[in-house]
Amino acid sequence: MLQGWRLQISRCFIIPQRYVLGIMGFFAIVNAYTMRVSLSLAITEMVVPIKTAEYYDPDACIPEENSRNNSAIKDQTTLYEWDEKTQGLILSSFYWGYVITHLPGGILAEKFGGKYSLGLGILSTAIFTLITPFVIVATGGNWKALVALRVIEGFGEGTTYPALTALLAKWVPLRERATIGSLVYAGSQFGTILSNLISGELIRYTEDWASVFYFFGGLGVVWFIFWVFLCYSDPESHPYMSDNEREYLQKELASVSTEKPPIPWKDIFTSVPVWALVITQVGHDWGFFTMVTDLPKYMKDVLKFNVSQNGMWSSVPYIVMWFTSLGSGWLCDLLVRKNIMSLTFSRKFFTSIASMGPAVFILVASYVGCDRMLAVWMFTIAMGFMGCYYCGMKVNALDLSPNFAGTLMAIINGLGATSGIVTPYLAGALTEDHTLKQWRLVFWITFGVFAVTNLIYLIFGTGNVQKWNDPEYNKNKKDGKEQKIENGTRYEDQKF
Template sequence: MLTGWRLALSKCFLIPQRYILGIMGFFAIVNAYTMRVSLSLAITEMVVPLKATDYYDPDACIPEKSNVSISAIKDQSTLYNWDEKTQGLILSSFYWGYILTHLPGGVLAEKFGGKYSLGLGILSTAIFTLITPWVIIGTGGNWKALVALRFIEGLGEGTTYPALTALLAKWVPLKERATIGSLVYAGSQFGTILSNSISGALIRQTEDWASVFYFFGGLGVVWFILWVLLCYSDPNSHPFISDKEKEYLNKELASVSSDKLPIPWKAILTSVPVWALVITQVGHDWGFFTMVTDLPKYMKDVLKFNVSQNGVWSSVPYIVMWLTSLGSGWLCDFLVRKNIMSLTFSRKFFTSIASMGPAIFILIASYVGCDRMLAVAMFTIAMGLMGCYYCGMKINALDLSPNFAGTLMAIINGLGATSGIVTPYLAGALTEDHTLIQWRLVFWITFGVFAVTNMVYLIFGTGKEQSWNNPEFNSKTRNVTGDKSEMGNGNSIRDYEEEGKTKI
């Protein structure tokens, strides 16, 4: 029972604590992405601008007079001669560290709670973002120093998704999972929107790329302070949650154990649905990271937008993606709740929209010529459809195992993030001459990755809770061969087929 100041404090909140956690989780990812993505646009103004004579593209768009390649930076000594491959390495180096802390972050979140695993990860990223200009300028533009710094930033941010998934498993009932999950994970689009739009305006106004890192690093510190004050790892440890909400969540989340369970590593690592999610995550991240890290470069190199226009038009696709992710999350919950779609079918349906829609429209964008607004429209439709991922495969780890959702997300998101290592470098290596034909090849490769990974999910994906999520599963010796309790744990393709993979 709540007494005294706790009761009074609980009444100060007009919305339930699980929604406050969802909102703060949303802003956690917003901050994570603003700090991650800010370099993607800033780097277009950190390098010495190319002259028209430096390369030849017969398909090149003719820039408007206001868009002629003139640096927006006042202090020209802070511009550096980094070629496309070097820029690709810089942009990908974040993900070298990012994938390493996913699994430790998930395990720590499940063992000690997600509050500080998430909070300290964002705080460390914020601090290293703040010192980025000092490192670059202090080393005279040594790109290796920037690579090392971005690697360390990635280490801090790698805990974000595993910790948040562990928190959602403790706080969000099944009937609200797609809605709140989509809200939280949609922070990636909103963060990209803010990063691109604000970065372009800041650089234009201050004539200094360093302002971007100071601004977004500062916001990360502010978020951490609010997070520590407002959010907790689970309902039972929350000091001012109402008794009514606590009782409701304890009832709805009865399948989520409050005990610190041993992780069933063998069952997880041999689970077909888990590996289907890993492969699908690779496909999603390949397309998403291609756009996040390289769309600003495409806007500048091919479509010839200046920095402020680049910031605005690079943001528009993510505005639509954010709105789509919220709307599709609500629609998915509605369709499942009304038994119009089964859980498994809904996950596959929305994932397919989010895979093949972007694959097709990103490719079309490279064939519209120099019609800048039509190209932006195609990118916008592509990224808008990608918003359906979040109520599809992104929250699927919660379906498979609420008890080990943090660990699952660590494996799935961590391995998926290897795309973030490959795509920036690959795009840089394939577009050394900045030509439209070279960029078109990048988009064709993206199309192929989307198509193959989505097919894997359609065949092997499922929304069924796996038997190894049950605490009793972990206490069994399982010495008896063919124990029926193991059925559906995804240990082999044969097990999965017996479970009924065609049932949707």
């Protein structure tokens, strides 16, 4: 009877359960980024308008007639005197907590499954996002209270990528890895699009920055309800997937251990490919977080867009990035499947496009002066190229070690996210006068970080499975035995 009930439910799903997981994983990152990024645009309307007479910028853009509104907020008592350095600290504080919970999140996801590690993390962030306006108003705009709240939100979201990577390792076959992985990780662009686009319009219509936090916090709670009922940590625990899909996944994922093997910490931390991936992640996050947290400020302070225009034009680059990430994921899988590119070459090829494309065009955007639309298109082209990251280095942790993918992603994404701590504060410190030349220096630094980190990945990166991925290898190594593993998988184990 139970089997019949499961069969009936499984027939209700038109698409396979691994794609259901992929779609819900996509929306998990969408929600994570809307809650993370919403402050980047909202903060431009939470502070007392800049008095331009305090400094002189010979390159300053002249606001258009319909952009001369200093503030979209009706109640001016809810505006706060936070200088650029303070705003930088507020924007970076999320990543203080975000970095800390990566490793625990990855370990918990591999040990107990990624379902609740991911779900509860998003739910906690949603709750603290909902109460953000209450905390700010109750403390009279005390920026330290907001910083503390953002750190706690970061704690919740720190489990997101490690848990999702552990889930993908259990659910996604190698031949579908770039496609589904790119779909899931592309949620970061879609979340940024929604956050910028909707935030600008919400603030304009409600004349209140608090509406942003209520809206996106509420969406996070709704996602959690669907997640609990639709998704499971692995195919074995899924109660109503089809027998055909279950058999297919058992065959395709035979190399992924169903046991909970001890994590080979020494091998991981002495692995050259792992550290190459960490450095590349730092480079990617440096560029991405610079754009995510600071593009709305550049749009307002330098290009002089009002809040509605800011939200719209800040979202355009991520629309292109989203389509690029999906298309490049499909193309990458096709090239590898047809043996046109090796897995390692494809990872390096697409990562290089995603590094040097943004490096060049973000810099060019700062040299087009006050041609607003040309600047927007330069930023758009830059972020379009960045979409290739997700079929490049972003899924590379799955290649190196499917069995420890959650832990690897925790290490790689966690250390990479330290860029999120540095970039907002650095941008704030370097742009205290809001001048175009000050922002140009920020973009030159970004160019250098992209170039150096990509070069390191080209030299030391790989798409080959590492020997320490195999539980038997680790067991025999611990016992002092040598064993040659011949299962058709190519192993590589570069170490320092």
